[in-house]
Amino acid sequence: MRVEFDVNGERRSVDVEPRRHLADVLRDELGLTGTHLACEHGVCGSCTVLLDGEAVRSCLLLAVQCEGRSVRTVEGLADGEGPGGLNPLQRAFSAEHALQCGFCTPGFVVLLQGALERDPAVFDDPEALRRLLSSNLCRCTGYEPIRRAALRAAGRDPDAV
């Protein structure tokens, strides 16, 4: 089946089996391997992408459901190449050592980028931020550095809360 959608601002047209989920199509057909699969049943959030600006699990979505829609992946976040090209959220992750093995990182970064753009009030409410961060799993960092990175990226003081 042919499906057309925007990926990181570019129109893409791919022929896919109807059963293939979005994450596999991004990874295998479009070569965007930054979206990682860690559970494939919607629990861990490693495969989070933005669909029309909203954070979704790309392992729970069939690629054919994305016809005509706009998908943003971790590859679409940086402003340019190299360290200087990292966007403020990516910089905050590095500065706070909010990533270790990096496998869950794209999911967290995309999740928080979506919140920064759509729902910045979340960063003023510790309880709301806690709930947001609890939607994804990380086994390395213990989450605290991720929380600090989120606050830093939102221009809040990580030590204040």
Add this chain to the structure above:
Amino acid sequence: MSASTAFQPTRREDVRLLTGTGRYVADLAVDGCLEAAFVRSRLAHGRVRRVDAAPARAVASVVPALAAAALPGRFVVPPFGQPGVAEGRDWEVLAGERVRHVGQPLAVVLAADRYAAEDGADAVVVDVDPLPALVGPQAAAASDVQLFDGLGNVVVEQDHGEPVPQEVWAAAHVVVEATYTQQLLAPVPMESRAVLAAPDGAGGLRVWCSHQAPHRLRDNLGQALRLPPDRVRVTVPDAGGAFGSKSATFPEYLAVALLALRLGRPVRWVEDRAEAFSAHTHGRGQRQRVRLAADRDGRFLALDLDVLADLGAYPHVGVVVPTQTALMATGAYATGHVHARVRAVVTTTAPTAPYRGAGRPEAAYAVERTVEALARRLGADPVELRRRNFIAPERFPHTTPTGRTYDSGDYARALDVAVDALELDRWRTERARRRAEPGARPLGIGFCSYVERTGGDGPLLLQENGSVEALADGSFLARCGTSATGQGHETAFAQVVADALGVDTALVRAVDGDTGEVPHGVGSFASRSMQMGGAALHLAARELVDLARQRAVAWAAAAGPPVPAGSATWDAGRLLLPGGRWIGTGELVTATGELRADHVFRQEAAFPFGCYGAVVEVDPDTGEVEVLRLVAVDDYGTVVHPVITRGQTVGSLVQGLGQALYEEVPHDGDGVPLLAEGLFDYLLPTASEVPPFVLRETRTPNPSNPLGAKGAGEAGCIGVPPAVVNAVADALQLDDPDLLQMPLTPARVWRAARAAGAAS
């Protein structure tokens, strides 16, 4: 320079991992690569009657499908551990005669993509006659059913230390006894196991694998496939965590490597989460019985630890774990008599393996929970009781009754820092207030003073390889025998070498996890990377400086007036010679050829220590535990990279909390893991479960390490569980420590609270 280009990432790994341009095994683009799916046993134990892979071949796009009958005779996982343990207990790559755990591979199907491979796997016909399941080491040790015909289920029996004389128990003022369960845990690295094998075009094999010990994997693959080790190259690309669970040579890896060789095509297997919960190894898995005797003043007289360990279906890397527990049974104390007995048993659940801490969390838990139970029995302050019994700082190096030689330590100092950071007095006041107030939620305080072992021991682990080479462009290449799975070695090792050379870190590139770049190495586990690999690189860098100085003198003689031997001095990558002459290392390499120093660093294990403290509140009506405050005081010796080390502490602390409160792999009576809904059933801590915590350090340098480093990375998994469970026991004022077994689910805590209420 604009502000944006001046941004300095904390680690070299960060930019690629934050932009989606890292490369894990599943991300590698390889032309013509086949994807593998395994057909796995649904029964815990059974005799294989038939595995018919032929129907898989009828499924569109499935290439070959193999069951055991198509494999070379006796194609088994190369043994590991003590000689004799694996004898008669073959771990078949594909089970042809007997299955011994749910998830064991029976057949493998390959196709151009994973979807088609799974379709093919579904078509494979499997017929297995059930045999009785043996769940847990007690049942397996007591059963007449032999998991391996003609051999007992108890695989290992050991004693460490001298048995405690009967009169010591008899004369003691008090003896406490306790029984603890170390539940089975799933390691859950976010990236499960993954391997890609491809023929190298010359009869050999290129392998990419998410692995902690690529050199051992290389040797094992060579041995099993009858290839000389130099015909196999194993590379660890970006790896998504390991925590001890990626150090074995798994049956799936052998099957994939064999198929790649036979077909002359690349083959990849990427484990999915459902497979991982039944087929990947589990951690922990011990039943422990502890007796601790003390005199009237609370001085520890004797400790006896009996460990019944669950090896799962095949005795492999997990065999080393209970031995580590036994060797650490002395803990931080000057106890006169300490004895530990180990029996390790095969069962019909997935094989066990080291998991973050690997035997030391189990030891610290057994000792530290019992110490607090003794304090309660004596009506003594657990903090004072510990102080009275610590090995004194002037007694190091100290050889324990269980045969460990601790290099250095100041246990009382770590405890003092923890007491201070926890604000113990304030919480004790609050505890007293609540105990006096009817209906107030109980509050409890618990500690754990731990000693652990890092670096490794035994001939296998006592060494690591490092080399530093000066390159013609003026930069330096560091090669190390370790293997990073998220710990930032590219960053930390570059810093070690740059510091030793006195050059800018930007001039040093560090490589590990590649047997092609580094022919000899041991790997990364037992928190050994900095202590062993970092030390090897440090010494190699120092040797490179000496070598460069000698070379510069020779060069000077060849290029102009000779200079005296020993007259060249090193200055940040330049060699200064008498008369104002100098040459940079890059030019020196161009003029004189390869300039490289290799060092094999050898060192006995190190013994980091620390103290953890927890304050908890318990809701006796629901059994819910809330951790109000957690303090971690760790002594890792000299810390080389404080940011990365802190990251290790926080991450391991939350994993420790997972064992204490949430995580468990339960099985039904038929040996089927009760995790049908995967990560919905297996509760990993999320951001919501992270309590307020404070980290502190003491620094007692490792006296026999050139960096002063001890290992860091596993401490949180060691210190947190006993501290938290002790705090819950304190909140509930439990006289019987056995009432609390991990994980402290609401149901367990509720029952313990009821039992405590009934007893008082």
